[in-house]
Amino acid sequence: MHLINELLTFGSKTEHDLEHDLEHKTPFSIPKIYDADGDLTKRWYVYFSYLDPKTGKMKRQKNIYGQVNRHKTKEARYALLALYKKRLLKLLKEGYNPFVDNTEHYKSQQQKDQKVKQVNAPTKPTENKVVLKEEEPKEVQKSSMSLKDALDYALKLKKNLVSERTLVDYTNRCKLFETWMNEHHADVKGIDQVSKMMVVAFLNDVQLNTSPRNRNNYRTCLSTIFQTLEGNEIINKNFVKNIPKLQSNPERHKTFTQKQENDIFEHLEDKDPVLLLFIKFIAYVFLRPKEVCRLKVGDIDFDENILKIKVKTKTLKTKIVPEILLKELEEVLEGLDKDSYLFTPKALGGEWEASLEARRDYFSKRFKAVVKDHFGFNQDYGLYSFRHTYITKVYRALVKESSPFAAKSKLMQITGHTTMGALEKYLRDIDAELPEDYSQLLNTKA
Missing domain, CATH: 1.10.443.10 (Intergrase catalytic core)
Structure with a gap:
């Protein structure tokens, strides 16, 4: 089944200006952009409603996020959401329906688009004749946050969620990790360039210089920070949580006689x-x-x-x-x-x-x-x-x-x-x- 979200965010068809008034009543609402009043810490998306065949009423559909929340500037998010909105409107006008299987409709539309491309294929231009080609809107390229900015951002989000002491521990451990990365992987600039192998090597250094218990504490800290980054769509996956803990002897105070x-x-x-x-x-x-x-x-x-x-x-x-x-x-x-x-x-x-x-x-x-x-x-x-x-x-x-x-x-x-x-x-x-x-x-x- 071809879902609207997949077709919309990963499609590659040529877009045309479809932002005109609808001439008759349609089973869908005009797609709209939600920008959280410009707040980049929240998720932005495109949303719309479609007529539910069971109830006969308009029903809000799943929000369409795509890749938009990976971008950290308003300009980039608006550009990509505008593209999603335009594509969505085009798909809805072509007859896509979120309540049915659109596979056959998708194949049929693909064949029509192919015929249109063949008919409209440009002929060899004659001398002194300029052929203007309509440019396809380009998606904003994904830009990764720097390692420092990503760690600082995650720590900022943790500020009101953990105790003061825990936040200090997280901050100190993240700074040491950042310093280690700069010394051993100076070519790594973006947070998405950090690999599991790099983190394992860092944790091994901590273990060799201190103790298995301290190494496990660093692992827990980085896993928490990377999970926050994954939850905010800054990285694709928190691989730190899959790094196993080492067995360590916990600190123990003896009893008095x-x-x-x-x-x-x-x-x-x-x-x-x-x-x-x-x-x-x-x-x-x-x-x-x-x-x-x-x-x-x-x-x-x-x-x-x-x-x-x-x-x-x-x-x-x-x-x-x-x-x-x-x-x-x-x-x-x-x-x-x-x-x-x-x-x-x-x-x-x-x-x-x-x-x-x-x-x-x-x-x-x-x-x-x-x-x-x-x-x-x-x-x-x-x-x-x-x-x-x-x-x-x-x-x-x-x-x-x-x-x-x-x-x-x-x-x-x-x-x-x-x-x-x-x-x-x-x-x-x-x-x-x-x-x-x-x-x-x-x-x-x-």
Whole structure:
């Protein structure tokens, strides 16, 4: 079946001036151009309606985009859409109908056009006679965006869709990719000249110079950016998503022993009570360090013993504040401005003009200076270690009194994991699930 969209956008017939008024009622509307009020970030197209034989009413047909949205100037888009409009009107007047199979009509029209060409074939011009040939409108040639412009455009579109930190990561990774391309493929100017082989070579360089995990992060970033470019018809295909990930060992923070935990808490009670309270939100409420940094004084409801906070998925979650922490908070938070951040560099409750990432980094460095350097802990220990330590404690206490499934079901409510599978993976990663002593099994004789 020959579809109007295919015939229109890929046809090669000679066009004539068909923009005159229709002499009688037709089963179609005059094609029109939609230009999104000149907005080049939106899709432009030609549209029309055709009489639906079932309802007897005019029905809007599929928009005709063709190749128009690959062009990044208004002039180019208008030129190509005008050509599409003219071709569409010609096809409709010749009898093309989107509700039927137009194959036979197409063949018949092709034969007629061939006869017309033969009859109208130009004869050999006589001397002093000039034959003027009507020029066929030329389609605007596809022009590729430069590599830099394409990456910048995709990052601009991501601005309001991802977090500030993620956008910074995307920007830095794209800049490094652009620099690498300029060094290794200086002849590549347009984004459509970038090949899968080039991206694989770049990712291999990242892996050799850093780690498989970092290489996978670059792959994820570039795949996201190229998917945005594909969705906006700047490139034909996002081939980065088909590049496989490498197996990598995720970063993991070790849990503290009971003695280490006691030593740390005693040390902080004397040296840094504010940092100790920060840690207790991680240990007792199972918040992540970033989530603690988001806390404001007014987020804590002492009447209901709860707090509300944005978690990793950017959703607002309600968490129970255990009594062990609530009593301490009532004493230190009384009289503080509810709109102020709970934790600041100098005191509890105050203003802090810094990004979330900067606030989180501040407390990580503070923990290193006050705790890690003092006790000699290596990079395997961090603020996250307290979350792992206390989730392990709670799970092992629960499983002593119930089945593993019942213990995990209750633990899910405490930790905030959304699925049992996610919680089980987390418990495996931190080695929270350990078997009972099996010495008696080793003593059995074969």
